Amino acid sequence: METLYTATVSNVGGRDGDVKSLDGILEMDIKRPLEMHGEGGAANPEMLFAAAYSSCYNGALMAVAKRREIILPEHAVEVSISLNQDGNNMFLSGKIVVKAPGMNHEQLQQLADTAHAVCPYSKAVKGNMDMKVQVLV
Structure with missing residues (x-):
């Protein structure tokens, strides 16, 4: 390594x-x-984590599109990070929303899911926090 x-x-x-x-x-x-x-x-910590995660994830998304020779139109990645409490337990959850107007929904969903599989931040939280991935075209 x-x-x-x-x-x-x-x-x-x-x-x-x-x-x-x-x-x-x-x-x-x-x-x-x-x-x-x-x-x-x-x-606040959740805001900083969301900022870092959205930047890393978008880089992964663009790399996946480039490798697959898919033209990714002007787009945005929004990451929401929530601090949750269940009794005395505190935990994070999140949501990734990829917005690429005009792109094919299924193709964008496949790119988004692959990016989620390869993004270092997604790998770091896998199994540790619930992350949803949504695409909007």
Whole structure:
């Protein structure tokens, strides 16, 4: 195995603190969302995870389309990450929505499912959190 890149980010203060990458590129406040009785107005862990996941998944989607020589029209990938509670248990769930207006639904669904199988973030959460994949054309 060859490591291509490692990102290291430090947090001080948990959900009401800040995060900083060791290289200084990322530096931002983290606030508990209003829905969790927080201040809101800043990023939160679920938002950051959704941002990273959507970027990685979209890269996988574009790579799969290129390998299959399928023209992927202008499109967007939305990832929703939910923090859930069941008694004292807290867990994440999510949804990936691929929007590619004008594309064949079945072809897009096949691309989306394959991207979900090869995306490093999808592999990381497989068996650990419920992720749904939906396509809209």
